[in-house]
Amino acid sequence: xxxxxxxxxxxxxxxxxxxxxxxxxxxxxxxxxxxxxxxxxxxxxxxxxxxxxxxxxxxxxxxxxxxxxxxxxxxxxxxxxxxxxxxxxxxxxxxxxxxxxxxxxxxxxxxxxxxxxxxxxxxxxxxxxxxxxxxxxxxxxxxxxxxxxxxxxxxxxxxxxxxxxxxxxxxxxxxxxxxxxxxxxxxxxxxxxxxxxxxxxxxxxxxxxxxxxxxxxxxxxxxxxxxxxxxxxxxxxxxxxxxxxxxxxxxxxxxxxxxxxxxxxxxxxxxxxxxxxxxxxxxxxxxxxxxxxxxxxxxxxxxxxxxxxxxxxxxxxxxxxxxxxxxxxxxxxxxxxxxxxxxxxxxxxxxxxxxxxxxxxxxxxxxxxxxxxxxxxxxxxxxxxxxxxxxxxxxxxxxxxxxxxxxxxxxxxxxxxxxxxxxxxxxxxxxxxx
Ligand code: PFF
Numbered sequence: 001x002x003x004x005x006x007x008x009x010x011x012x013x014x015x016x017x018x019x020x021x022x023x024x025x026x027x028x029x030x031x032x033x034x035x036x037x038x039x040x041x042x043x044x045x046x047x048x049x050x051x052x053x054x055x056x057x058x059x060x061x062x063x064x065x066x067x068x069x070x071x072x073x074x075x076x077x078x079x080x081x082x083x084x085x086x087x088x089x090x091x092x093x094x095x096x097x098x099x100x101x102x103x104x105x106x107x108x109x110x111x112x113x114x115x116x117x118x119x120x121x122x123x124x125x126x127x128x129x130x131x132x133x134x135x136x137x138x139x140x141x142x143x144x145x146x147x148x149x150x151x152x153x154x155x156x157x158x159x160x161x162x163x164x165x166x167x168x169x170x171x172x173x174x175x176x177x178x179x180x181x182x183x184x185x186x187x188x189x190x191x192x193x194x195x196x197x198x199x200x201x202x203x204x205x206x207x208x209x210x211x212x213x214x215x216x217x218x219x220x221x222x223x224x225x226x227x228x229x230x231x232x233x234x235x236x237x238x239x240x241x242x243x244x245x246x247x248x249x250x251x252x253x254x255x256x257x258x259x260x261x262x263x264x265x266x267x268x269x270x271x272x273x274x275x276x277x278x279x280x281x282x283x284x285x286x287x288x289x290x291x292x293x294x295x296x297x298x299x300x301x302x303x304x305x306x307x308x309x310x311x312x313x314x315x316x317x318x319x320x321x322x323x324x325x326x327x328x329x330x331x332x333x334x335x336x337x338x339x340x341x342x343x344x345x346x347x348x349x350x351x352x353x354x355x356x357x358x359x360x361x362x363x364x365x366x367x368x369x370x371x372x373x374x375x376x377x378x379x380x381x382x383x384x385x386x387x388x389x390x391x392x393x394x395x396x397x398x399x400x401x402x403x404x405x406x407x408x409x410x411x412x413x414x415x416x417x418x419x420x421x422x423x424x425x426x427x428x429x430x431x432x433x434x
Pocket of ligand 1: 021022023024025026027095098219220221222223225226227228313314316317
C-alpha cells in the first residue's frame with residue numbers, strides 16, 4: 001500500500017501548523033509563571049537570546065530532516081542510518097509521554113470553559129480546583145474528552161484534519177489574544193505589569209535561570225521529539241527552511257510576550273505575586289476574573305484561547321506517533337489513531353489522578369504528572385536535541401547544509417552546532433538529572 005506522501009497545500013498552512021505546534025500551553029500557561037519565578041525582564045532577555053541564536057538551530061535541523069528524508073521520525077533516522085532508528089523510537093515515546101500529562105491540563109481547560117459558559121461559577125477557585133481533582137472519575141473523563149477531540153484531526157489526515165484545524169484555530173487564537181491583551185492594557189496594573197516584563201534587573205541573573213530559559217525554549221519550540229521532523233516531512237521542496245524558522249520563532253515569541261501582556265497587568269492589578277506558579281492560570285487568574293466586569297465573556301475568551309493553543313500542540317504530538325505507526329509500521333492512519341487513543345487514555349489515568357486520588361503514588365518523590373513533566377522536559381527533550389545536533393553536525397552534513405545554508409553566518413551557526421550546542425545541552429541535561 002504505497003500512498004503518495006501528503007503535502008501542506010500552502011506555505012501559510014505550513015507556518016500555521018508549525019506555529020500551532022509550538023504555541024501551546026508552554027506559551028500561555030508555562031512561560032508567564034517561569035518568567036515570574038526568574039525575575040521577569042532579565043529572564044526574557046536571556047530567553048530571547050537563546051531562542052534566536054541557539055535553539056533556532058535544532059529547530060531548522062528537524063524541519064530539514066523531515067523535508068529531505070520525507071518520513072516520520074523513525075523512518076527518517078532509519079534512512080540516515082539504520083543504526084539510528086532507535087533515536088526515532090525515543091522521539092515517539094517522548095511524544096506519547098508528553099501527551100499523558102499535557103492532555104490532563106487540556107481536560108481542565110474544557111471544564112473551565114464549561115463552568116464559565118453554562119454552569120454556576122464557583123466562588124473559591126482554590127477549593128474548586130481541589131474538588132475537581134479529588135473526584136475519582138472527573139479528571140479521567142476530562143482528559144479522555146480532550147484526547148478524543150484532539151485525535152480526530154490526525155485521524156482525518158494531514159490536509160483534511162491537521163491543516164484545516166490549524167487554518168481555522170490559529171487565526172482565531174491570534175484575534176482572541178489581541179482582544180485580551182488590549183483589554184489587559186486598560187487595567188490599572190498595566191504599567192506595573194509591563195515594567196515587570198520590560199525593565200531588566202541584572203542582579204537576578206543566575207545559573208538556574210539560564211537552564212530554565214533553555215528548558216522553556218525547547219519545550220515551546222517543540223524540539224527534541226520529532227514533531228518538527230514530522231511536520232517538515234510534509235513540506236514542498238521549494239520551501240526555504242532558514243526563512244521559515246525565523247518566521248516561526250518570531251510568531252512563537254510574540255505570542256509568549258502577548259500572553260505576558262494579558263497576564264501580568266491582571267496579576268498586578270489584583271496584588272497577586274507573579275510567581276504564583278503552575279496554578280496561576282487555574283486558580284489565581286479565574287479568581288481575579290470574578291472581580292472584573294464581563295466575568296463570563298472574559299473567562300470564556302481566555303479559556304477558549306488556551307484550548308486552541310493546547311489542541312493545536314496536542315495534534316502535533318499525536319501526529320508524531322500516528323505518522324510513525326502508519327508510515328513506518330504500515331498501519332492505516334485510522335487504526336494508528338485508534339491504537340494511540342487507547343494507549344494514551346490508559347497511560348494518562350495516573351497522571352490525571354495525580355492531584356487527587358493518586359497524589360501519594362510517587363516516583364522519585366514526584367507525582368506521576370510531575371514525573372512525566374520533568375522526565376520529558378528535563379531529560380528526554382534535551383537528549384533528543386543533543387542527538388539531532390550530533391547526527392546533523394557530525395554525520396549527516398547534508399541536513400545541516402539545508403538547514404543553515406552557506407556563508408559566514410552559516411559557518412558561525414555550524415560552529416555553534418558542532419561544539420557549543422552539545423556541550424550546553426549536556427549541561428542542561430546534567431542539571432535536569434540532579
Ligand atoms: N510547544 C508546545 C507548547 O509550548 O505548549 C508543547 C509541545 C508540543 C512540545 C509539541 C512538544 C511537541 F512536540
